[in-house]
Every structure is written in structure tokens, then in C-alpha cells.
Amino acid sequence: MAKSKSAYSVPGKIGKIERHIIVVWVDNEAGVLARIAGLFSGRGYNIESLAVAEVDKKKHISRITIVTEGTPQVIEQINLQLKKLVPVHKVADFKRGEKDILFRELAMFKVLGNSKKIEKVKKICKKFNPVILDKTNKSVVIQVTALRAEIDKLALDLKSLGLISTSRTGAVAMTKGSRIFN
Amino acid sequence: MPKLLSGAEIVFKALEDQKVEYIFGYPGGAVLPIYDELKNHKSIKHILARHEQGAGHSAEGYARSSGKPGVLLVTSGPGATNAVTALTDAYMDSIPLVCISGQVPTHLIGTDAFQECDTTGITRPCTKHNWLVKDVNDLSRILHLAFEVATTGRPGPVLVDIPKDIQFKKGKYKFFKNTLKKKLNGKATHKISNSELDKFIDLIKKSSKPIFYTGGGVINSGPEASKYLRELVSLTGFPITSTLQGLGAYPGDDPQFLGMLGMHGTYEANNAMHDCDLMINIGARFDDRITGKVDEFSPGSKKIHVDIDPSSIGKNIKVDLAIVSDVTTLLKSLIKRFKEKNKNFVNSNKQKTSKWWEQIGKWREKRSLNFINSDKIIKPQHAVQRLYELTKNQDTFITTEVGQHQMWAAQHYKFNKPNRWMTSGGLGTMGYGLPAAIGVQIANPGKLVVDIAGEASVLMTMQEMSTAVQYRLPIKIFILNNEYMGMVRQWQELLHEKNYSESYTAALPDFVKLAESYGCIGIRAKTPNELDEKINEMISVDKPVIFDCVVDKAENCFPMIPSGKPHNQMILGPEEEEEISDEGKVLV
Numbered sequence: 001m002a003k004s005k006s007a008y009s010v011p012g013k014i015g016k017i018e019r020h021i022i023v024v025w026v027d028n029e030a031g032v033l034a035r036i037a038g039l040f041s042g043r044g045y046n047i048e049s050l051a052v053a054e055v056d057k058k059k060h061i062s063r064i065t066i067v068t069e070g071t072p073q074v075i076e077q078i079n080l081q082l083k084k085l086v087p088v089h090k091v092a093d094f095k096r097g098e099k100d101i102l103f104r105e106l107a108m109f110k111v112l113g114n115s116k117k118i119e120k121v122k123k124i125c126k127k128f129n130p131v132i133l134d135k136t137n138k139s140v141v142i143q144v145t146a147l148r149a150e151i152d153k154l155a156l157d158l159k160s161l162g163l164i165s166t167s168r169t170g171a172v173a174m175t176k177g178s179r180i181f182n
Numbered sequence: 183m184p185k186l187l188s189g190a191e192i193v194f195k196a197l198e199d200q201k202v203e204y205i206f207g208y209p210g211g212a213v214l215p216i217y218d219e220l221k222n223h224k225s226i227k228h229i230l231a232r233h234e235q236g237a238g239h240s241a242e243g244y245a246r247s248s249g250k251p252g253v254l255l256v257t258s259g260p261g262a263t264n265a266v267t268a269l270t271d272a273y274m275d276s277i278p279l280v281c282i283s284g285q286v287p288t289h290l291i292g293t294d295a296f297q298e299c300d301t302t303g304i305t306r307p308c309t310k311h312n313w314l315v316k317d318v319n320d321l322s323r324i325l326h327l328a329f330e331v332a333t334t335g336r337p338g339p340v341l342v343d344i345p346k347d348i349q350f351k352k353g354k355y356k357f358f359k360n361t362l363k364k365k366l367n368g369k370a371t372h373k374i375s376n377s378e379l380d381k382f383i384d385l386i387k388k389s390s391k392p393i394f395y396t397g398g399g400v401i402n403s404g405p406e407a408s409k410y411l412r413e414l415v416s417l418t419g420f421p422i423t424s425t426l427q428g429l430g431a432y433p434g435d436d437p438q439f440l441g442m443l444g445m446h447g448t449y450e451a452n453n454a455m456h457d458c459d460l461m462i463n464i465g466a467r468f469d470d471r472i473t474g475k476v477d478e479f480s481p482g483s484k485k486i487h488v489d490i491d492p493s494s495i496g497k498n499i500k501v502d503l504a505i506v507s508d509v510t511t512l513l514k515s516l517i518k519r520f521k522e523k524n525k526n527f528v529n530s531n532k533q534k535t536s537k538w539w540e541q542i543g544k545w546r547e548k549r550s551l552n553f554i555n556s557d558k559i560i561k562p563q564h565a566v567q568r569l570y571e572l573t574k575n576q577d578t579f580i581t582t583e584v585g586q587h588q589m590w591a592a593q594h595y596k597f598n599k600p601n602r603w604m605t606s607g608g609l610g611t612m613g614y615g616l617p618a619a620i621g622v623q624i625a626n627p628g629k630l631v632v633d634i635a636g637e638a639s640v641l642m643t644m645q646e647m648s649t650a651v652q653y654r655l656p657i658k659i660f661i662l663n664n665e666y667m668g669m670v671r672q673w674q675e676l677l678h679e680k681n682y683s684e685s686y687t688a689a690l691p692d693f694v695k696l697a698e699s700y701g702c703i704g705i706r707a708k709t710p711n712e713l714d715e716k717i718n719e720m721i722s723v724d725k726p727v728i729f730d731c732v733v734d735k736a737e738n739c740f741p742m743i744p745s746g747k748p749h750n751q752m753i754l755g756p757e758e759e760e761e762i763s764d765e766g767k768v769l770v
Contacts, residue, residue, distance in 0.1 A: 030314065030316075031302060031303075031306070031314075034303070034306065035306060038306055038307055042307050073496065073497075076496060077493060077496075077497055080492050080493035081493050083492070083493075084310075084491070084492075084493055085311075086310070086311040086331060
């Protein structure tokens with residue numbers, strides 16, 4: 001390959017891509033989510049899923065859980081850049097697959113079908129804490145909590161049973177045992 | 183019960199408590215209550231720009247040359263959007279700015295009202311932080327926090343957006359100090375451990391091919407940092423190179439100084455960076471104009487990186503020892519510890535680095551900044567050299583625009599003190615130098631302030647000459663006029679088969695007449711033999727001057743690292759230009 005004479009550098013070697021779950025505690029103020037999302041888009045980082053809600057009503061602290069992918073260098077940058085934001089209090093970072101961390105996503109499925117089909121739906125969802133939120137003689141809305149890949153598979157399996165609508169959250173995370181995120 | 187003040191009064195009270203002396207701005211509908219209040223505050227002087235971008239760059243020049251934050255006051259909508267370039271410029275080059283913008287009244291926000299824009303949305307990626315003030319009782323806290331965020335840690339711009347009704351509303355004022363307890367945004371509270379210092383010293387002692395690579399962080403840390411840097415360099419006897427932003431932290435005419443490094447840096451600096459066994463980065467950020475090809479960047483060296491911003495460490499280049507610290511703090515404790523155990527280091531270590539200095543001497547013999555001078559036509563490098571020779575005996579402040587002239591200024595003007603060199607490095611903003619010179623002159627009355635400019639750049643903010651004349655600021659606009667966007671033309675010559683697409687400026691103004699129409703002095707130099715006389719004339723005039731220095735149109739800026747190449751493959755001059763590859767064209 002001919003050597004480039006460009007004034008910009010050519011891309012270097014790319015490291016191995018890892019999936020991480022990043023938990024951010026922020027002041028629940030106007031624009032804070034835009035700041036976080038803007039940091040990711042502006043620097044070319046990727047958000048796979050995002051979950052955010054206020055967890056401390058008194059201090060107005062929100063907890064944001066972001067699932068992202070990147071090389072170890074990029075993940076480190078994400079952590080450091082997040083920590084620089086003024087409304088960010090602390091940042092915790094977990095590699096997907098770490099043993100002492102719990103992850104869950106919640107999904108709602110709407111399935112159309114007769115009672116026989118609906119029974120099948122319940123059976124398939126059995127392992128994932130199913131809750132029937134609404135039921136008519138032609139339809140059911142069922143809620144499950146599970147890991148992302150499990151929900152992906154469920155959605156696929158339910159397709160043939162009359163799944164017409166899926167709504168799901170981003171992942172939330174918590175440590176096992178008595179330890180908390182520092 | 184404390185007296186209630188209007189929002190506009192609170193703004194000035196906070197500025198007074200922050201000891202602000204100058205604000206740069208431009209009035210408009212949404213900011214009128216604040217302008218109305220200006221007359222009641224004699225300690226604060228307002229400098230009226232001719233465009234909000236000009237006000238922003240003036241505030242940058244003021245901040246960079248004085249070490250104090252620059253304050254900017256603009257109206258809503260176009261006032262704020264015009265300031266965006268200056269804010270982004272300050273963000274890239276770590277300049278503390280506090281921008282106060284007017285906003286439409288709160289009840290009109292979101293209605294597409296006249297001169298409304300989402301100012302905090304637009305400026306979010308180009309400020310360290312910004313605030314939309316929705317309650318007048320938050321205003322004093324936010325303003326003081328704004329100053330703190332702008333000036334602590336890695337400095338940068340912040341913006342406070344104040345709706346017009348908030349400016350009228352009455353509220354409480356309180357002076358908040360050090361409200362921000364966060365480590366990363368406040369002054370680094372990280373205490374440097376002795377083990378870190380010992381590792382540092384150990385690497386210094388083991389090295390036989392060391393180099394200091396210093397940047398704008400040394401300048402931002404204050405004049406003390408430059409003092410300590412000089413002490414450390416002299417204690418170790420090591421060579422030192424500097425980035426564009428770091429020039430002046432170490433004397434440019436010192437024998438240990440190898441000149442600027444990077445794309446248009448000297449042959450000796452870049453080769454030393456490539457071949458060294460220890461690189462000591464103090465307050466620089468491994469920018470792409472410095473590193474060239476990252477994979478082949480200084481392959482055999484241990485690297486130490488000192489930076490106040492943890493996210494700058496490991497971003498582009500992996501290092502062996504990272505220290506998050508303010509430069510002054512680090513250098514002070516490092517020197518103290520170093521001296522305790524290594525009393526006679528320079529002499530005992532001379533042997534070890536003698537081969538390295540020999541090698542550096544060989545690189546120096548290439549004289550990479552040389553150019554072929556002429557007695558018929560003014561060479562731009564010659565013009566900068568003459569300007570340096572004729573101004574070096576007084577305390578001179580130099581600003582620049584962006585392009586070839588900027589690189590020639592960096593290569594041929596030698597700085598001996600920090601805060602004397604103001605240039606747009608990160609963002610590369612054409613039009614920066616003239617308004618910046620205004621801010622520099624405001625902060626340094628009686629000093630010589632020269633904007634080394636290109637004719638294309640300077641036309642982008644030429645309207646600010648009117649500001650210079652209004653406030654009797656005797657800034658000197660030294661235009662290296664080659665009628666081309668010189669750097670664009672150079673790249674087109676080297677990378678695009680001399681297809682000079684749109685880089686020639688036809689119908690340029692007559693700069694001498696333009697100067698006269700602004701009510702300042704116009705001077706033109708066309709030949710080398712009249713240059714000195716004309717420069718001396720420029721210096722002696724106590725009025726703003728536009729100096730039209732007619733230079734060689736075809737001159738290119740060398741040396742140059744073609745990117746995608748490592749540091750040891752520089753082009754030294756026109757005779758070394760190579761065939762152009764297709765990949766190169768795509769990437770430019």
C-alpha cells in the first residue's frame with residue numbers, strides 16, 4: 001500500500017471490543033441526560049441501552065445505567081470523561097460477565113391468540129418471573145424480567161404465538177452481597 | 183433580612199466579587215436590563231466589540247495574557263450563536279471564559295420567540311458546563327460556581343444563560359466561595375506521593391536519551407510553573423521541546439531548547455522525540471499534530487505524562503508513569519525531592535547523555551528552519567525574523583491568525599516568557615488574532631502587541647479594528663500578504679496536483695486605505711530593503727496599525743511531517759517533495 005501524505009493521522013490498530021455496564025450517579029437537573037447522551041454521541045461512543053430514574057428524592061440523585069461497547073481504551077475514556085461532568089457524582093464500571101454483579105432488563109409482550117396459545121406463552125415465559133398485567137379472551141400482556149439475550153430469545157419464540165408488540169427497558173445493575181458501588 | 187437585588191444587579195455584584203475589571207460584549211434585546219445596570223458599576227469597564235465572535239476572542243486574549251478569566255456578555259439567539267466559535271476555541275485550548283448570555287423571558291422559552299435559540303443546548307459540547315437560570319435566587323450561586331468551574335482543574339469556557347424576566351426579578355445575593363468540592367473539576371486535590379516522585383526520578387536517572395516535551399499546561403499553571411520548569415531542565419541538563427501552545431514556558435533562545443515539535447516542528451525536536459528512551463510530557467496532550475502516526479510514535483521510549491486532566495492521560499498514547507497534577511505543584515515537589523539526593527546530577531550525568539547531545543547536534547546541522555532568502559522579494563520567514571530582531575528588546579506580546587504565517591511565527595519568533603504568545607491551536611480559528619490582540623492590549627496597557635496575520639484570516643474579523651480605534655488600543659496587525667490562503671494552497675500544491683481550487687483571494691482590499699478608513703495607520707512594505715525601516719515605523723506609532731507586508735506568494739512552510747508518517751520522516755524542503763498518493767488525498 002502506498003504511504004499516505006495526509007495531514008491527518010491514519011487510524012491505528014484497534015483493540016478488542018468489550019461490553020461494559022456503566023452506572024452513573026447524577027444530579028437530577030434539567031439537561032443532565034442530554035449532557036451524558038451528548039458526550040457519547042459527540043465522542044463517537046455507542047449506547048446500547050440506557051435506564052434512568054431518580055433514586056434519591058431528597059438529594060435529587062438519579063442513577064443512570066448505560067450498556068456500551070468499546071476497546072479498553074475507549075471504555076477508560078468514557079469513565080474519565082463522565083467523571084469530568086459537573087453534575088456527575090460517581091461512576092461505576094463493570095465488564096459484562098463479571099460474577100458478582102446482577103443485571104436485569106424488564107420487558108412487556110402483547111400477544112394475540114386464544115387461551116390455548118396464551119397458555120403456551122405463559123409456559124415459555126415461566127423461568128423469567130412472568131406477571132400477567134392484562135388479559136382478555138383474545139389477548140394477553142405479560143411482563144418478564146431477564147437478561148438481554150434471554151429477552152431477545154423470548155421475543156423470537158413468541159413471534160409464532162402471536163406477539164404483536166414488545167416494550168423493553170434498558171438494563172439496570174446491582175452488586176451481589178453486602179457490598180455497594182463505592 | 184438581606185436587601186433584595188434585581189437579577190441584573192446580582193450579575194454585577196457577582197462580577198465585582200470575582201474582581202472582574204473588563205467585560206467584552208455586544209448588547210441586544212434580551213440582555214438590555216444587564217446593560218442598563220452597567221452605569222452603576224464603575225469598577226467594571228465594558229469593551230464593545232463589533233461581532234460577538236470578536237468579543238469572545240478578545241476575552242480569550244485577555245485571559246491568556248493575564249492569567250485571569252475572560253468575561254463575555256452577549257444577547258440571546260444570534261448573539262449566543264456568534265459566540266460559539268470563540269467558546270469552542272477556548273474549550274480546545276483550555277482558556278477560562280465566563281460567557282453570560284441573555285435569553286428570552288422564561289414564559290416564551292420553547293415558543294420560537296424572536297431571537298430565541300436553545301443556547302444551553304447549542305453550547306453544551308463546547309463548554310465545561312452551562313446553566314439556564316430559571317430562578318433569580320439561584321443566580322448568585324450559579325455565577326460564582328461558573329467562575330470556579332472555568333478557572334479550576336483544566337481551565338475552559340462556561341456559559342450562564344439568563345432569561346430577561348430573571349434579569350428584572352428581585353432575589354437574594356450571596357457570595358459563594360469554593361462551592362465545588364469535586365476533585366476532577368476543582369483544583370486537583372490528588373496528593374503526589376513520594377513513590378510517584380521516586381519513580382519519576384528513577385526514570386530520569388536511568389535515561390541516556392531523554393527529552394522534555396512541554397505544552398500549554400505549563401502556561402495555564404501560572405508563571406511559577408515556567409520558573410520551576412527552567413530549574414528542572416537546568417538541573418537535569420536534558421533537551422526540551424515544546425508544543426505550539428507551550429511556547430514561552432522555556433526560553434526560545436536557550437541552547438537546551440530544540441524548538442517546537444510536531445507537524446511543522448524542527449528536525450531535531452521531532453527526531454529526538456522519535457529516538458528518545460525517556461519522554462517527559464508536562465502539560466501537553468499528545469495531539470494528532472504532535473504524534474503523527476500513533477503506532478510508530480516514539481517506539482522505544484518510556485513515557486511520563488503529567489496532566490491536570492485525567493481524561494487526557496492514556497487518550498491517544500499509553501504511558502508508563504501517569505501523574506494527575508497541576509504542573510506547578512508537581513514540579514515544586516519533584517525538584518525538592520530530586521535535589522535532596524542528586525546534588526551534582528548534571529555533571530555526573532554528562533557522560534551518559536553526551537552521545538545523545540552529539541546526535542542532536544547532527545540533527546541541528548540540517549538547519550531545518552532555513553529558507554532561501556531573496557533581496558528582491560520579502561520572504562515571509564524573513565519578515566518574522568526581522569520583526570523578532572526589532573522587537574525582542576521590549577516585552578512583546580504576539581497573537582496570530584491560523585495558517586502558514588502562524589507556523590512561521592512559531593518557528594522564527596523566539597519567546598522567553600510565558601503568556602506572551604496567543605494562538606488558536608486546537609480549533610485553528612482563522613480570525614482569532616486580531617480580536618485576541620485587543621484583549622491582550624487591554625490586559626497589558628503600554629506593551630507592544632503584534633498580531634502576525636495572514637490576509638485571508640484577518641479579513642474574517644477585520645471589523646474589530648473599529649474596536650481597537652474606539653478604545654485607543656495601539657495593536658499592530660502585521661499581515662504577511664501572499665494573496666492566497668497559504669496553508670490551503672500549500673496542501674493543494676503538495677497533495678492535490680497544484681489544483682488551487684478557490685484558495686486565491688481576488689479583489690483584496692487595499693489594506694493601507696482600509697487602515698485609513700478605520701482611522702488608524704496603514705503601512706506597506708514591498709521589498710526587503712525597506713522592511714526594517716517600515717517595521718520600526720510601525721513600532722513607534724502609538725496608534726493601531728495595519729501593516730501590509732507583501733511577501734512571496736509561492737513560499738511553503740517547511741519542515742513538515744506528512745501525516746501517516748512517523749516523526750523521523752520529515753520533508754525538509756521543496757527538493758524533498760514526493761509523489762502524491764491517493765490515500766493522502768482522501769484523508770486530507
